[in-house]
Amino acid sequence: MLDAQVFQRLGDFTLDTSLAVPAEGVTALFGRSGSGKSSLIRLIAGLGMPEVGTIRLGDTWLVDTRRRRWVPPHRRQLGVVFQEARLFPHYSVRGNLRYGMPRASRDAFDDLVDLLGIGHLLARTPGRLSGGEARRVAIGRALLSCPRMLLMDEPLTGLDGARKQELLHYIRRLARDTGVPILFVSHDTREIGALADRVALIEEGRVMASGPVDEMFARLDLGPRTGRFEASSLIEARILAHDQALCLTRLALPGMEAGEALSVARLEGAVGDAVRLRLRARDVGVAPSGAPPLPDVACIPATLREMGDEAHSPFVEVMLDVGGQALRARLSRDAIAQMELQVGHALQARLRSVTVSRHDMVVVT
Amino acid sequence: MLTPLEWEALALSLRVSGIAVAAILLPGIALAYILARFDFPGKTLLDGVVHLPLVLPPVVVGYLLLVSLGRQSPLGQWLHETFDVSLPFTWQGAALAGAVMAFPLLVRAVRLSLEAVDRKLEDAARTLGAGRLKTFMTITLPLTLPGILTGGVLAFARSLSEFGATITFAANIPGETRTLPLALYSLVQTPGKEAAAARLCVISVVVALVALVTSEWLARRARHRLEGRHA
Numbered sequence: 169m170l171d172a173q174v175f176q177r178l179g180d181f182t183l184d185t186s187l188a189v190p191a192e193g194v195t196a197l198f199g200r201s202g203s204g205k206s207s208l209i210r211l212i213a214g215l216g217m218p219e220v221g222t223i224r225l226g227d228t229w230l231v232d233t234r235r236r237r238w239v240p241p242h243r244r245q246l247g248v249v250f251q252e253a254r255l256f257p258h259y260s261v262r263g264n265l266r267y268g269m270p271r272a273s274r275d276a277f278d279d280l281v282d283l284l285g286i287g288h289l290l291a292r293t294p295g296r297l298s299g300g301e302a303r304r305v306a307i308g309r310a311l312l313s314c315p316r317m318l319l320m321d322e323p324l325t326g327l328d329g330a331r332k333q334e335l336l337h338y339i340r341r342l343a344r345d346t347g348v349p350i351l352f353v354s355h356d357t358r359e360i361g362a363l364a365d366r367v368a369l370i371e372e373g374r375v376m377a378s379g380p381v382d383e384m385f386a387r388l389d390l391g392p393r394t395g396r397f398e399a400s401s402l403i404e405a406r407i408l409a410h411d412q413a414l415c416l417t418r419l420a421l422p423g424m425e426a427g428e429a430l431s432v433a434r435l436e437g438a439v440g441d442a443v444r445l446r447l448r449a450r451d452v453g454v455a456p457s458g459a460p461p462l463p464d465v466a467c468i469p470a471t472l473r474e475m476g477d478e479a480h481s482p483f484v485e486v487m488l489d490v491g492g493q494a495l496r497a498r499l500s501r502d503a504i505a506q507m508e509l510q511v512g513h514a515l516q517a518r519l520r521s522v523t524v525s526r527h528d529m530v531v532v533t
Numbered sequence: 534m535l536t537p538l539e540w541e542a543l544a545l546s547l548r549v550s551g552i553a554v555a556a557i558l559l560p561g562i563a564l565a566y567i568l569a570r571f572d573f574p575g576k577t578l579l580d581g582v583v584h585l586p587l588v589l590p591p592v593v594v595g596y597l598l599l600v601s602l603g604r605q606s607p608l609g610q611w612l613h614e615t616f617d618v619s620l621p622f623t624w625q626g627a628a629l630a631g632a633v634m635a636f637p638l639l640v641r642a643v644r645l646s647l648e649a650v651d652r653k654l655e656d657a658a659r660t661l662g663a664g665r666l667k668t669f670m671t672i673t674l675p676l677t678l679p680g681i682l683t684g685g686v687l688a689f690a691r692s693l694s695e696f697g698a699t700i701t702f703a704a705n706i707p708g709e710t711r712t713l714p715l716a717l718y719s720l721v722q723t724p725g726k727e728a729a730a731a732r733l734c735v736i737s738v739v740v741a742l743v744a745l746v747t748s749e750w751l752a753r754r755a756r757h758r759l760e761g762r763h764a
Binding site: 250257 | 651653654656657658659660661662663664667668671672675676758
């Protein structure tokens, strides 16, 4: 839906890249600080002008330097949520929300206020909001301007863990309920794992790779580029059962045999719901097929699909196939030698249940 | 409580200063905006010219006004023939002298306040569908309000106290251009009028105090509305 091809020099930094964002779901623009993420967002929002390039939203040309076309920011129909909430201090929360709102969207106002849980804040001034509340109001304000796409520039930065989780939850709901496509800028793999459907990886002003989030997480070759994505993989599991007494939820992972389950902290969600798990490679172990079970450790039949090879490292990153999904594991060279592992071998992936924290799980449906 | 003469001088002063401030308010804000937001060749020169009245002796300003707007000058002649307006030796002239002297104070205060406005808020407004004008009217201007109030009151006070340029350009005509400072000056020059002069002095102090206190109160109210952000 959004296609950008831009070139711009900013001091001794050059942004020279193309980016495509589909018309639905959450696309994450991932990169370290200084990689050009925010500059790219500014160009798309119209707060800067590329030296050369084109930006197209659907069938509208926002920028075409060759034909001297440049749509000013207020006519781009893009909602922007900035890193700092940037609420207007002289308007109430209600005034902020209504600032960009067309008169006709009264119903949308009530619905969105409900969705974001900010109904009790409407009469306050922005100065009396907490960080998380202010971000939610900023998101609501951007959405009420009826944008064709929502750009979010690291909207979770500076929030503590619990507030971050809460806001992630709201953003997921928005993506699902409003149908507005989101371009989400982040340097945090955990946020991306919890939110994104697709990832574009930007480095030194250029988008190096992009694709569905699970594939991007599973690409061993991107490891060194991304700080190993904090080396993790995304696995889609299902809720098998809840155990009220033990405060546990039991999950079925792909490829898991009947009767097996991964026990994690109690999740909100119905039996049968899909759960997206972010599993760190260093938490995934490997054992030979038929090795005896251990308490508190889930066993998943797996096939060794790929072995990374990094010289001068005591560890090797391997990619396992579990029920058709890619699971990444980090092993010592020692273990690989002892088990005589080779690509194609059948084995067991092992996962201690306590390594999966609440922050690593999102109920998807 | 006040004698007719005192009333006359006070009312004239308030009217002259009020009109002076009203006349420079919009151009002052516009010029402050240009100086705060744009870079262009000749900016330093423009800045200097605007601030000249602050550093020139007021008599020089009055003299320059007289030379450029007097009946003999082309501009003065044109004004007289086209609009039947004559500025020297009239209360309108006194207002002009006050306005010129007060202008740099207004521009300075508004400019400082404008430069303190967070441009990121303006960017946010633009992405919410506000054009340049709407952004200015709904974001920039309200956030500059404390500075505009302060600048306006400063300009009003400066205009009230204007003496040199007024007496040079508009002279000291009772009921026409004899504002409080000029009336006080006349009384001081007249033997036996010391008590009357002292009364005018007290009136001047009271007017100035009222202006300052009002401005402080207004600015505090405006700031209170904006303050929330650091709470």
